[in-house]
Ligand SMILES: Cc1cc2nc3c(=O)[nH]c(=O)nc-3n(C[C@H](O)[C@H](O)[C@H](O)COP(=O)(O)OP(=O)(O)OC[C@H]3O[C@@H](n4cnc5c(N)ncnc54)[C@H](O)[C@@H]3O)c2cc1C
C-alpha cells in the first residue's frame with residue numbers, strides 16, 4: 005500500500021473508536037496498525053485469561069474499525085510478519101508504507117510512554133503523541149491540583165471531579181446534601197436467595213482461535229484459561245454493564261466491603277477489564293448510573309459509591325501514578341523484603357480466606373476490591389512481603405491489571421509503601437475484621453478468636469507483630485496510635501507469645 009498519510013498505532017488498551025489518534029485521522033488516507041506482541045504478553049507472565057481477553061478484544065476491535073471504513077494492518081502473534089515488540093513492528097510498518105507521520109495516543113504505562121518518546125529520535129518520520137481523551141483529568145491537571153497541597157486526599161479530588169462532570173449535582177450542591185455515603189456501605193455479607201452473576205458471553209470463532217493460541221503459547225502461565233466468559237466486543241461489554249445496573253447496582257453500596265464463600269463477584273460490576281482496555285467509557289457508565297438513580301431504580305448510596313470509584317479513585321490513582329513515576333514502583337516505606345509465598349500462586353494454604361481469594365483469582369482472573377485489599381494485600385503487609393514482588397503478582401493475575409491503576413493500588417493503598425501519600429493509614433487488619441465482613445472463618449482450620457498459638461488465626465499474631473515492629477513509623481498516625489497503645493497494654497508474656505507465634509508462622513512460609 006502506498007501514499008499512507010498517518011500510520012496510526014492503536015495499543016491493546018486503546019480499543020475505543022473515539023480515541024484521540026483515530027479522531028485525528030481519516031479512514032480513506034490513514035492506516036491503522038495493531039499488533040499482538042510477544043514482549044507485551046510476557047514482560048510479566050500475565051494470567052492466561054487476561055491475554056486471551058485482550059487478544060480477542062483487539063481482534064474484534066480491528067473488525068469494528070474495518071466496518072467503519074478503516075484500513076487495518078493487524079499482526080497476529082504467530083504471523084510471519086510479527087516482530088515481537090512495538091518498536092520493531094512500527095519500524096517494519098514505516099519501511100513498508102512510508103507514512104508522512106506516526107500518530108499514537110499516549111501510553112497508559114510509563115515504560116511504554118518512554119518508548120514512544122524515544123521514537124521521536126529513532127525514526128526520521130515525525131511522531132505525534134496525543135493526549136488520552138478517555139480520562140476526565142489529565143496528568144497535567146492532576147499535577148496542578150496536587151501542587152502545594154500538604155496531603156493528596158482522594159475525597160477532595162473527587163469533589164472536584166463531581167463539580168467538573170456535574171454528576172449527582174444540583175448546581176453546587178451534591179445530591180442528598182452530602183458528598184459521600186460510604187458510612188452506609190459497610191454491611192457484612194448475607195447469603196441471599198438472589199445473588200446476581202456478571203453476564204457471561206459464549207466464545208465465538210475469533211475467541212476460540214485466540215483460546216487455542218493462548219493454550220499453545222502461554223499454557224504455562226498462571227490461571228485457568230477456561231471457562232472463558234468475558235465480553236470481547238463493545239456491544240457485549242455494554243450489555244454486561246446494563247445487566248449490572250439492573251440486577252446488582254441497587255445493592256452495590258450496601259455490600260461493597262462484604263465477602264462470601266463461593267461468591268466471587270457479589271454485587272460488584274466486573275467492568276474494570278472493559279473500562280481499562282477501552283470497551284466501556286468511564287463517563288458514560290457514570291451517566292447511566294446517575295440516570296438509574298434519578299429514575300428511582302437505584303438508591304443514592306449505591307449510585308454515589310459507584311460513581312466515586314470511577315471518577316474518584318480511578319482518576320486519582322492514575323494522577324498519582326503519573327505524578328510519581330518513575331521511582332514509585334520501588335517505594336518501600338516499611339523496608340519489607342520477604343519473598344512472596346508460593347501459595348499466592350498455588351492457593352495451597354490452610355487460611356480459608358487466602359485460599360478463597362487466590363483460588364478464584366486463578367479461576368476467574370478476578371477478585372473484588374476487598375479481597376485484594378483486605379485478604380491478599382493485608383496478609384502481605386502484615387507478613388512483610390516485598391512490595392515490588394507483590395506488585396508484579398497483582399499485575400500478572402487480574403484481567404483488569406495495568407500498571408497505572410494496579411501500582412498505586414498495591415504500593416500506595418494496600419502496602420502503604422509510599423509512606424501515606426495515597427492512603428491516610430495502613431490497611432492492616434486482624435482476623436476480627438475478616439470475620440465481621442465475611443463467612444470465611446467458619447470454614448477455616450484456624451481459630452479467629454485466638455490471638456496466638458498454633459491454632460490461632462495467623463492474621464492476629466501477624467497484626468500485633470506488625471504494630472509492634474513498626475510502632476516508630478505508624479505511632480504518629482492518629483488512626484494507628486490507638487492500636488499501638490492497645491498493644492502496649494498487653495502483658496509482657498502476651499507480647500512474647502505474639503512475637504513467637506508470628507515468628508513460627510513466618511518460618512513456615
Ligand atoms: C492491591 C490492589 C490492586 C488493584 N489492582 C487493580 C488493577 O490492576 N486494575 C484495576 O482496574 N483496579 C485495581 N484495583 C482496584 C479495584 O480493586 C478494582 O478496580 C476492582 O476490584 C475491579 O472490579 P469491578 O470492576 O467489579 O469493580 P467494582 O467494585 O464494581 O467498582 C467499579 C469500578 O470502579 C473502579 N474502581 C474501584 N476501586 C478502584 C480503585 N481503588 N482504583 C481504581 N479504580 C477503582 C474500577 O474501574 C471498577 O471497575 C486494585 C485494588 C487493590 C487493593
Ligand code: SF4
Nearest residue numbers: 355357435445448461
Ligand atoms: S480464621 Fe483467620 S485465616 Fe482463617 S479465614 Fe478467618 S481470618 Fe482467614
